[in-house]
Amino acid sequence: MSFFDLVDPILQGLLLGGLYALFAIGLSLTFGIMRMVNIAHGDIIILAAYVTLVVVNQFGIYPLAAVAVVIPVLALFGYLLQRVLLNPVLGDDILPPLLVTFGLSVIIQNLLLVVFSADSMGVHAGAIQTASISLGGGLAVGWLPLVIFIVAVLVITSLELLFAHTKLGRAFRATSDDQTMAQLMGINNRHLYAVATALAFGVTAIAGVFLAVRTTFVPTLGPSKLLVAFEVVIIGGMGSLWGTLAGAMLVGIAQAIGFRYDSGSGILAGHLVFLAVLLLRPQGLIARTRDL
Amino acid sequence: MNSPRFQVGSATRLSRGAWAAGAALLVALVLAPWWAEDSDLRSIAEFAYLVAIAQMWNLLAGYGGLISVGQHAFIGIGGYVLLILSLNAGISPFLCVPIAGVVSALVAIPVAGVVFRLRGPYFAIGTWAVADIFRLILDDIPAIGGGSGKSLTSALMAIPGWEREATTYWIALGLGFGLTLGVYLLLRSRLGLALTAIRDGVPASESLGVMVGRVKLLVFVASAGGLGLAGALIYLTKLRISPDSAFSVDWTVLMIFIVVIGGIGTIEGPIVGTAVFFLMRGLLADYGPWYLVVLGSVAILVMFKARGGLWGWVASRFDLHLFPTRRRIRIEGPQPITATTPAAQSPAAER
Numbered sequence: 105m106s107f108f109d110l111v112d113p114i115l116q117g118l119l120l121g122g123l124y125a126l127f128a129i130g131l132s133l134t135f136g137i138m139r140m141v142n143i144a145h146g147d148i149i150i151l152a153a154y155v156t157l158v159v160v161n162q163f164g165i166y167p168l169a170a171v172a173v174v175i176p177v178l179a180l181f182g183y184l185l186q187r188v189l190l191n192p193v194l195g196d197d198i199l200p201p202l203l204v205t206f207g208l209s210v211i212i213q214n215l216l217l218v219v220f221s222a223d224s225m226g227v228h229a230g231a232i233q234t235a236s237i238s239l240g241g242g243l244a245v246g247w248l249p250l251v252i253f254i255v256a257v258l259v260i261t262s263l264e265l266l267f268a269h270t271k272l273g274r275a276f277r278a279t280s281d282d283q284t285m286a287q288l289m290g291i292n293n294r295h296l297y298a299v300a301t302a303l304a305f306g307v308t309a310i311a312g313v314f315l316a317v318r319t320t321f322v323p324t325l326g327p328s329k330l331l332v333a334f335e336v337v338i339i340g341g342m343g344s345l346w347g348t349l350a351g352a353m354l355v356g357i358a359q360a361i362g363f364r365y366d367s368g369s370g371i372l373a374g375h376l377v378f379l380a381v382l383l384l385r386p387q388g389l390i391a392r393t394r395d396l
Numbered sequence: 397m398n399s400p401r402f403q404v405g406s407a408t409r410l411s412r413g414a415w416a417a418g419a420a421l422l423v424a425l426v427l428a429p430w431w432a433e434d435s436d437l438r439s440i441a442e443f444a445y446l447v448a449i450a451q452m453w454n455l456l457a458g459y460g461g462l463i464s465v466g467q468h469a470f471i472g473i474g475g476y477v478l479l480i481l482s483l484n485a486g487i488s489p490f491l492c493v494p495i496a497g498v499v500s501a502l503v504a505i506p507v508a509g510v511v512f513r514l515r516g517p518y519f520a521i522g523t524w525a526v527a528d529i530f531r532l533i534l535d536d537i538p539a540i541g542g543g544s545g546k547s548l549t550s551a552l553m554a555i556p557g558w559e560r561e562a563t564t565y566w567i568a569l570g571l572g573f574g575l576t577l578g579v580y581l582l583l584r585s586r587l588g589l590a591l592t593a594i595r596d597g598v599p600a601s602e603s604l605g606v607m608v609g610r611v612k613l614l615v616f617v618a619s620a621g622g623l624g625l626a627g628a629l630i631y632l633t634k635l636r637i638s639p640d641s642a643f644s645v646d647w648t649v650l651m652i653f654i655v656v657i658g659g660i661g662t663i664e665g666p667i668v669g670t671a672v673f674f675l676m677r678g679l680l681a682d683y684g685p686w687y688l689v690v691l692g693s694v695a696i697l698v699m700f701k702a703r704g705g706l707w708g709w710v711a712s713r714f715d716l717h718l719f720p721t722r723r724r725i726r727i728e729g730p731q732p733i734t735a736t737t738p739a740a741q742s743p744a745a746e747r
Contacts, residue, residue, distance in 0.1 A: 135517070139516075139517075140517070141516075141517035141518065141520070141521065143465065143520070143521065189696070192700065193699055193700070198463065198516045198517055199457070199463055199660070199699075200699045200703065201517075202463055202465075202517055202520055203652065203656055203695060203696070203699050204696050204699055206465060206649075206652060206695075207653075207692035207693070207695045207696040207699075208692070208696070210649055210688050210689075210691070210692040211688075211689050211692040211693060213688075214685035214686070214688045214689045214692075215685075215689060217684075217685045218684065218685055218686065218689075327524070327645055328528075330521070331521070331524060331525050331528055334518075334521045334522075334525065335525060338514070338518065338522075366536075369532075369536065371528075371532055372529065372532040372533065372536075375525060375528060375529045375532065376529075378525060379510060379529070382510055382513055382514070382522075383510065383513075386513045
C-alpha cells in the first residue's frame with residue numbers, strides 16, 4: 105500500500121466528516137435540549153435539498169446562495185412543527201413523540217414522491233463541484249468538501265458561543281438540565297422548544313443545501329441520512345458538539361476506506377465503527393456530564 | 397361458615413363468546429382452500445401475517461416498553477434463512493419456517509447485547525442501524541444473489557401447485573392465530589405479571605424481585621422469533637427475495653401503524669389495525685403513495701386524540717375485552733361482600 109493509498113482516504117474522510125457533522129448537529133440539538141429524537145430528521149435533510157432545488161429553479165440564484173432562503177424556510181417549518189405537532193405530545197412517555205416523528209417521516213417521503221417523483225435530482229453549482237487544490241504527491245482536496253468542512257466548524261463554534269454567552273443559550277442549558285426548574289424560573293418551554301427546533305432545522309437546512317450541491321438525491325434517501333446522523337451523535341458522545349464533529353470525521357474516514365472496495369462496504373464500515381464504539385465506549389468519544 | 401364464596405377469573409361472558417366465534421372462524425378458514433378462490437386465499441394469508449407481525453411489535457413495544465423501529469431486521473433474517481436453507485441446503489421450504497423462527501431468536505441475543513446499551517429513543521433507532529448492517533452484509537454475498545436477490549421458485553417447483561398454495565396459506569393462518577394466542581398466553585403467565593409490574597414502575601418491580609433486564613431480553617427474543625417465522629412465511633408467499641425488500645423499513649412502518657391505529661397494548665389492537673389497514677389500502681389503491689400519507693396522518697391523529705387507538709377507545713368506552721388479561725373477582729352465594737372481608741382487600745379485587 106503506497107503513501108497515497110493510506111493518506112488519501114483519511115484526508116477525504118476527514119472532509120466528508122464536515123458534511124456528516126452538519127447532518128448530525130440538528131439531531132444532537134433536539135435531543136440535548138428537550139430529550140426528543142426526531143425520526144424524520146433524515147427526511148428534513150432531504151426536504152431541504154428539494155427546497156434548494158425549487159429555489160434554484162424558480163429564482164435562478166446560485167445554489168450555495170440559496171441557503172439564504174432555505175434556512176429561514178426550514179427554521180419556520182421547524183418552529184411551527186414543534187408548536188403544533190410535537191409540543192403537545194412531549195412527556196414522560198417516549199412513544200408519542202417517536203411515533204409522531206416516525207409518521208412525519210413517512211408523510212414527508214411520500215409527499216416528496218408525489219410532487220417530485222422517484223427520479224433522482226441534482227443541482228448545478230458550476231466549477232466548485234469539481235475544482236480541487238493539489239497538495240502534491242497525487243493528493244488533492246476538493247473545494248466543495250473543504251468549504252463544507254469549514255462551514256461545519258463555523259456552525260459548531262457559533263452554537264457553542266450561543267450556548268455559553270447568550271441569554272437564549274442559558275435558557276437552553278437550564279431547560280436541558282432541569283425542565284421543571286427552568287419553567288419555574290420563568291422560561292416559556294413551548295416557545296423555547298420551538299426555537300430549539302427552528303435552530304436545529306436551520307442547521308439541517310445548511311446540510312440539505314450542501315447535499316443537493318454535492319450529489320444527486322431521491323425522496324427515499326432520508327432514513328439513510330438519519331442513520332448516519334444518529335451514529336455520529338452516538339459515536340461523538342451525547343451533548344458535545346465537538347464530539348459530534350469528531351464522530352463525524354471517524355465515520356467519514358471509515359466510509360472513505362470502505363468505499364475503496366465498493367459503495368456497500370463504505371456504508372457498512374461506518375456502521376461497524378458505530379458498533380465498535382457502542383461495545384467499547386458506550387458513552388462516546390467525548391462524553392460530557394452536561395448535556396450541551 | 398358464613399364466608400362468601402368467590403372466584404378469581406379473567407373470562408367474561410363476552411370473551412367466552414368471542415372465543416367461540418374465533419374458533420368457528422378458524423375452522424372455516426382452515427377449510428378455505430376447498431371453498432375460496434386463490435386470490436381470496438392470498439388476501440387472507442396477507443391479513444394473517446400482518447396480524448402476526450403486528451402482534452410481535454405490540455408485544456415488544458406495547459407490553460415490553462421496548463420501542464424499536466428496526467424490527468424489519470428479523471423479517472429479513474427469516475426470509476434469508478428460508479432462501480439459504482431451501483435453495484442451498486435443500487431443506488423443505490415449509491420446514492424452513494420454524495427453523496427461521498429459531499435462528500431469528502438466536503440472532504436476537506447478540507443483537508440485544510449491542511442495542512440494549514442504548515436507552516429510550518436511541519434504542520429505537522439503534523435497532524434500525526443493526527437492520528441496515530444485515531442488509532449490507534447480505535448485499536455483498538453473491539452466492540445468495542447479492543444485492544439483486546434471488547427467486548425461490550426452484551425450491552418450490554417439486555411441490556404440486558395446490559399443495560404448495562394450501563400449505564403456505566395454512567402456515568400463514570397458523571402464524572396469525574398462533575402468535576395472537578401466544579402473546580395472550582405469555583401475558584397470562586408469570587412473565588405477563590412481571591411485564592405489568594415493570595410498566596407500572598421499574599424500581600418497584602425490581603424490589604419485588606422482577607429481573608427487569610432478563611424480562612426485557614426475553615420479550616425481545618420472543619418478538620424476534622415470531623418475526624423470523626413470519627419473515628420466512630412472507631417470502632414463501634412472495635417467491636422472490638432481495639436484501640432491499642426483506643430488510644426494508646416498510647415492514648416496521650406497517651407493524652407500527654397497524655398497532656398504533658388498532659390500539660397499542662391490547663391484543664385486539666393489531667387485529668383491528670390490520671382491518672383498518674386493508675380498508676384504507678383498498679380505498680386509496682388508485683392514489684399511489686397517498687395511502688401511506690393518509691396512514692401516517694391517522695397514526696399521528698391517534699397520538700393526539702386517543703392514545704389507546706381504536707380498540708383502546710372501544711375497550712374503555714364499553715368495557716369490552718375479548719382477550720381479558722386482568723383478573724376479576726366474582727362473588728358466588730348470597731352474602732353481600734363487606735369491607736372487612738379479606739377478599740375485598742386482596743390485590744386482585746383492586747385490579
